[in-house]
Amino acid sequence: TYICRCKNCRQTSGSFASTGVIVANSDFKITGEPKLYQDRKTDSGTSIQRAFCGSCGSPIYTASPTMPGVQIFK
Numbered sequence: 001t002y003i004c005r006c007k008n009c010r011q012t013s014g015s016f017a018s019t020g021v022i023v024a025n026s027d028f029k030i031t032g033e034p035k036l037y038q039d040r041k042t043d044s045g046t047s048i049q050r051a052f053c054g055s056c057g058s059p060i061y062t063a064s065p066t067m068p069g070v071q072i073f074k
Contacts, residue, residue: 020072034060
């Protein structure tokens with residue numbers, strides 16, 4: 001599991017932190033095409049990719065270049 005308390009994750013979750021489960025890319029398959037947002041204004045300066053449902057806006061996963069080969073599912 002994963003908990004992040006950076007300001008960006010707090011904003012996207014609307015809570016004190018964002019929680020998720022770290023899953024290897026080979027262990028899941030996404031059906032459909034999520035919308036992607038490149039979150040570039042991070043405290044670390046690392047651009048984070050956030051995927052969400054294009055119909056309802058629900059967050060699906062976050063990907064970071066500092067954690068290759070995995071996604072963080074919300």
